[in-house]
Amino acid sequence: MSQIHVAVGVIVQKQQVFIALRKPEQHQGNLWEFPGGKVEAGESTFQALKREIKEELAIEVHTAKPLITISHDYGDRTVLLDVWWTDAFDGTPIGQEGQITQWVDISTLHQYEFPAANKAIVESIQQQLNTIQAF
Numbered sequence: 001m002s003q004i005h006v007a008v009g010v011i012v013q014k015q016q017v018f019i020a021l022r023k024p025e026q027h028q029g030n031l032w033e034f035p036g037g038k039v040e041a042g043e044s045t046f047q048a049l050k051r052e053i054k055e056e057l058a059i060e061v062h063t064a065k066p067l068i069t070i071s072h073d074y075g076d077r078t079v080l081l082d083v084w085w086t087d088a089f090d091g092t093p094i095g096q097e098g099q100i101t102q103w104v105d106i107s108t109l110h111q112y113e114f115p116a117a118n119k120a121i122v123e124s125i126q127q128q129l130n131t132i133q134a135f
């Protein structure tokens with residue numbers, strides 16, 4: 001079965017990260033996500049990230065750095081999540097598709113229900129925060 005390549009953005013401001021609730025009818029619906037979406041043919045992952053974040057939140061990502069890549073088999077589909085960390089963006093994120101969104105403290109991320117593939121993302125975000133704070 002083919003893998004669905006997804007560009008995912010961990011949008012950080014101070015010690016908070018922006019999350020959105022997936023719609024009930026979406027794959028992995030009613031679970032929280034880091035905004036993003038499918039990489040289209042002919043697009044780089046970073047281009048896809050910028051496009052998806054603009055479409056979903058109306059902010060402009062300037063730079064981002066790769067955080068972690070996760071391949072996960074949900075049974076009905078396999079996803080390759082290409083996760084990027086960004087704190088360099090213009091604008092205030094506002095859901096453009098009627099999705100519920102919020103800024104949450106990174107230290108409380110484990111309290112939210114995410115798709116199974118996201119466990120490794122949450123761990124990686126907390127590690128990254130610890131690394132930054134060590135300086």
Ligand SMILES: Nc1nc2c([nH]c(=O)n2[C@H]2C[C@H](O)[C@@H](COP(=O)(O)OP(=O)(O)OP(=O)(O)O)O2)c(=O)[nH]1
Pocket residue numbers: 006007008026027028032033034035036037038052077079081115116117118
């Ligand atoms: N955006 C995002 N997708 C995730 C996360 N975790 C996770 O397993 N996924 C999965 C769910 C979906 O199968 C896939 C993302 O596809 P999607 O349906 O949101 O893609 P899209 O934004 O292009 O949406 P659509 O227009 O096709 O509905 O990745 C996450 O944190 N963020």
Ligand SMILES: [Mg+2]
Pocket residue numbers: 035036037038056
């Ligand atoms: Mg999406």
